[in-house]
Amino acid sequence: MTDDGRSAHILDVLVTEFGDAMRHDPAAFRRKFRKMAATPFAFYRGSAALFYADMTGAFADDAFLDERTRRVWIHGDLHAENFGTYMNASGVLVFNVNDFDEAYVGPYVWDLKRFAASVALIGYAKALSDEAITGLVTGFAHAYLAELTAVSVGGDDAIGSLTLETTTGVLHRVLQLARLNTRVALLDAETTVEDFDRRFAVMDGRRPIDEETRQAVEAAFREYLTTLPSQPSVSPVEHRIKDFALRTGVGIGSAGLPSYNMLLEGHTQALENDVILYMKQAQVPAVARYIADERVSGYFRDQGHRTAESQRALQAYADPWLGHTTLNGVGQLVAEVSPYSADLDWGDVNEPEDLASVIGDLGRAVARMHSVADDESSHDLVDFSTEDAIVEVIGGDAAGFTAMLTGFAHAYGARARADHQLFVDLFRNGRLPGL
Numbered sequence: 380m381t382d383d384g385r386s387a388h389i390l391d392v393l394v395t396e397f398g399d400a401m402r403h404d405p406a407a408f409r410r411k412f413r414k415m416a417a418t419p420f421a422f423y424r425g426s427a428a429l430f431y432a433d434m435t436g437a438f439a440d441d442a443f444l445d446e447r448t449r450r451v452w453i454h455g456d457l458h459a460e461n462f463g464t465y466m467n468a469s470g471v472l473v474f475n476v477n478d479f480d481e482a483y484v485g486p487y488v489w490d491l492k493r494f495a496a497s498v499a500l501i502g503y504a505k506a507l508s509d510e511a512i513t514g515l516v517t518g519f520a521h522a523y524l525a526e527l528t529a530v531s532v533g534g535d536d537a538i539g540s541l542t543l544e545t546t547t548g549v550l551h552r553v554l555q556l557a558r559l560n561t562r563v564a565l566l567d568a569e570t571t572v573e574d575f576d577r578r579f580a581v582m583d584g585r586r587p588i589d590e591e592t593r594q595a596v597e598a599a600f601r602e603y604l605t606t607l608p609s610q611p612s613v614s615p616v617e618h619r620i621k622d623f624a625l626r627t628g629v630g631i632g633s634a635g636l637p638s639y640n641m642l643l644e645g646h647t648q649a650l651e652n653d654v655i656l657y658m659k660q661a662q663v664p665a666v667a668r669y670i671a672d673e674r675v676s677g678y679f680r681d682q683g684h685r686t687a688e689s690q691r692a693l694q695a696y697a698d699p700w701l702g703h704t705t706l707n708g709v710g711q712l713v714a715e716v717s718p719y720s721a722d723l724d725w726g727d728v729n730e731p732e733d734l735a736s737v738i739g740d741l742g743r744a745v746a747r748m749h750s751v752a753d754d755e756s757s758h759d760l761v762d763f764s765t766e767d768a769i770v771e772v773i774g775g776d777a778a779g780f781t782a783m784l785t786g787f788a789h790a791y792g793a794r795a796r797a798d799h800q801l802f803v804d805l806f807r808n809g810r811l812p813g814l
């Protein structure tokens with residue numbers, strides 16, 4: 380495809396994916412696209428729709444896939460920056476995959492390829508040689524396959540987590556830093572105390588809501604409570620809402636989307652136990668447009684239900700506040716604004732041995748994620764052992780599997796770098812409609 384042809388393709392995919400939202404809030408998309416224009420990796424993060432168009436077009440490949448492994452619960456946007464810490468329902472700090480807004484059911488290799496290409500982009504930005512990048516993707520592939528095989532042999536009891544007890548080096552440091560966070564510090568940053576009670580603080584990007592909206596959000600909150608796992612010991616004060624606020628998403632993935640914050644009493648009336656939830660409008664995942672499977676699309680009541688169910692399926696011991704609801708007929712995801720969230724900063728990981736160690740750990744984390752949501756989970760959409768199916772389709776050809784991922788990483792990394800420049804030219808020359 381010529382540059383002109385590829386530019387037209389990029390434009391068509393972006394308008395198809397974002398056109399209605401761009402018309403509704405052009406300012407938010409100008410901010411989003413300027414962030415995407417900053418670097419090839421930022422462009423790659425914000426253009427999942429283009430990636431999936433290529434997975435079913437120019438880069439379509441059936442290698443290491445069969446009928447079952449095309450129907451694995453996948454993350455949907457598995458790039459290197461979608462990992463971080465969270466406090467699980469058992470009170471353990473975990474480093475794992477996060478941000479499940481794009482999760483769906485599809486070919487497991489699409490997750491692996493999206494991650495591998497992101498490693499190639501990071502490696503290129505750090506001036507690593509092609510040989511070094513090959514080594515990093517190879518380490519990821521070996522760690523993924525070794526972990527998946529161990530789970531297949533040992534059963535789900537073999538699925539572990541990246542915790543303070545099981546990590547070293549960079550990831551251990553991230554978990555240690557997350558452990559220093561406190562709920563009080565988060566509340567002090569987000570709220571103020573007036574007349575002996577907390578309220579949301581006034582700040583840029585957040586504003587109060589009117590009475591009509593407050594009533595609608597409160598009704599949606601009551602619906603959300605019915606989607607939570609059974610909580611027989613809930614405190615009678617835990618679900619009292621003390622304040623509401625509206626935030627509008629300005630990140631690469633949430634341009635223009637409304638998000639309501641709710642300040643809850645928490646399990647006691649002590650102000651240090653207050654909880655902040657967000658209720659965020661959920662969107663159709665980019666990957667869903669490229670998977671024609673009515674068993675999958677018909678499984679979900681709305682996009683909020685899809686997002687919450689997907690996260691529960693893919694993340695063992697998910698956030699106990701995770702649930703879903705509808706607001707004005709639109710699906711919403713609800714979860715806690717966690718005090719214990721910390722992301723891996725790739726700017727702090729530069730030495731090849733540190734990169735190799737981290738990427739190997741992430742390979743194991745992805746294998747565990749793909750192993751969780753199958754016939755032994757509480758979800759019936761994927762009714763077979765995913766780890767067994769993936770190991771079987773690879774069929775002992777670890778070398779071929781690894782070569783497939785490394786070859787794709789280099790090819791699509793180069794494609795993404797070129798696409799980034801084409802996108803910048805489209806944007807700066809006013810060819811993105813309405814912006």
